[in-house]
Amino acid sequence: MDGSIQTDTDEFLDAAYIVARGYEQIGNYPMGLELLKYITIVAAMNQRYDLETSCKIRTGVIYKNYFPPEGDFILEALSTIADIHLLESSKPDREIYFCLMGYAHKQEGNNTTALEYYHRAIEEAGTNISSPVWISEAYSYMGELAQKNCYYTEGARLYLTAATIAFSEGDVTVADTYRDNAAGAEISATEIYIKSALGLRMEQNTPDAEY
Numbered sequence: 001m002d003g004s005i006q007t008d009t010d011e012f013l014d015a016a017y018i019v020a021r022g023y024e025q026i027g028n029y030p031m032g033l034e035l036l037k038y039i040t041i042v043a044a045m046n047q048r049y050d051l052e053t054s055c056k057i058r059t060g061v062i063y064k065n066y067f068p069p070e071g072d073f074i075l076e077a078l079s080t081i082a083d084i085h086l087l088e089s090s091k092p093d094r095e096i097y098f099c100l101m102g103y104a105h106k107q108e109g110n111n112t113t114a115l116e117y118y119h120r121a122i123e124e125a126g127t128n129i130s131s132p133v134w135i136s137e138a139y140s141y142m143g144e145l146a147q148k149n150c151y152y153t154e155g156a157r158l159y160l161t162a163a164t165i166a167f168s169e170g171d172v173t174v175a176d177t178y179r180d181n182a183a184g185a186e187i188s189a190t191e192i193y194i195k196s197a198l199g200l201r202m203e204q205n206t207p208d209a210e211y
Contacts, residue, residue, distance in 0.1 A: 099117070
């Protein structure tokens with residue numbers, strides 16, 4: 001009897017999660033958000049930690065997509081995920097989790113911590129990426145930081161990696177944006193080379209200027 005009740009509860013929770021995702025997909029994110037919060041509580045009570053973790057991550061995704069760009073909402077949603085439960089979650093969920101944490105810390109101005117989480121997302125993805133849109137965002141952020149620190153060639157490479165991943169997922173608009181960012185980084189690098197060459201030429205250092 002107890003096994004039957006547990007099975008019924010699991011089926012109810014799984015069905016409710018599908019409904020919550022359906023609400024999100026049709027744009028009714030307030031209803032999806034409330035249902036996810038409810039499922040989170042019931043899943044924890046029934047030791048469905050995989051589902052609890054998924055619900056908290058989806059809550060963070062909704063905050064990112066539909067709420068003002070303030071990272072504290074996302075950090076609050078993800079802060080109660082236990083490390084052991086994260087390790088036992090699916091690979092796509094782990095990739096999204098690390099990217100969400102990176103994004104949230106970026107919004108809070110914690111660039112060092114944001115970079116650490118984005119690095120972890122890329123390490124988690126490895127060569128078999130499960131969440132391409134998110135991993136492309138991680139590479140884009142790393143490219144942005146590299147460009148800000150005047151590592152223009154590295155920034156362009158990272159932006160192009162982000163563009164390639166986004167394009168592989170069919171997101172042409174985002175891929176084009178990342179390609180434009182890569183071109184901007186390359187132009188900045190070219191300007192530096194030109195200025196250096198002109199300076200060397202003025203110093204009569206023709207060989208180095210030509211190089």
